[in-house]
Amino acid sequence: MFHFFKYNWQVRDEWFDLLQTLSQEQLHQSRTGGVGSIAFTLFHVIVVEHNWISGLGQKALSGAEFKDYQGIAELRQLSQTFRKDIEEFISNWHPEMAQKRLASKLKQEEESFSYPEILAHVIAHEIHHIGQLSIWARELGLKPVSANFIRRGIL
Amino acid sequence: MFHFFKYNWQVRDEWFDLLQTLSQEQLHQSRTGGVGSIAFTLFHVIVVEHNWISGLGQKALSGAEFKDYQGIAELRQLSQTFRKDIEEFISNWHPEMAQKRLASKLKQEEESFSYPEILAHVIAHEIHHIGQLSIWARELGLKPVSANFIRRGIL
DSSP: TTTTHHHHHHHHHHHHHHHHTTTTHHOOOOOSTTSSSSSHHHHHHHHHHHHHHHHHHHHHOOOOOOGOOOHHHHHHHHHHHHHHHHHHHHHOOOOOGGGGGEESSSSSSSEEEHHHHHHHHHHHHHHHHHHHHHHHHHHHHHOOOOOOSSSSSSO | OTHHHHHHHHHHHHHHHHTSSSSHHEEEOOSSSSTTTTHHHHEEEEEEHHHHHHHHHTTOOOOHHHHHHOOOHHHHHHHHHHHHHHHHHTTTTGGGGGOOOEEESSSSEEEEEEEEHHHHHHHHHHHHHHHHHHHHHHTTTTTOOOOOOOTSSSO
């Protein structure tokens, strides 16, 4: 399962490279669907991944705010910083953790999710949002980053 | 890894339910990005998944053609038929298969992919294209199917 994290990070880094050519206006322009803009999509996938993994590791949430990460350079830096935490979590993973559950306060009623369920959720979450970016990139005349998992040397 | 197939199938079935309210014109309208239309996106994810799994199982490709699956009912039927083949492949999976490779003729030069690499590719492929559908759905005023992996009872 952790191979998908590596995939998402490779793809995300390639999106940073591609999108650094855009103006701030293009990055922040309001768009239909998803979370509403290219910049906020990047912030959102970075923070959602880190929040869930912080939860699994029983660590405090970062509290990162979008207003502090308005450009590609800042977003890339945030991504790199958070990635270290996630790599640490992954390197400390042991099979018994697959039996653990995390209580969540996302909804009014109490609920909990298994650790593997959350890892799968985080993975699918980013791939889904990157699919949205690919549409917006085409609308801007850009060739999207490849979503291929093959030919990345990951598995 | 196979849990993601179940996820993709649940999500796909929910998209069929949502999109059956659309007209043929809306389904086939040319759109920016992705593979160019809602209907062709659905056909594409169904056939690409089945082609790769047929390859892994050393079976002939189906040769299904888009012209024969123009409506949601036909696409749903194709999805259900192909799913049986994929379920059979999954039920016959054994760990040694993770060491196997499939030679591919996708490019001029010879290349091969490991079986896990192909499974991961098929999984990410559909999630990515569904992300694109979610943008197009919003443009049509529809609330997209949830991409959440949590709360599906899969893991």
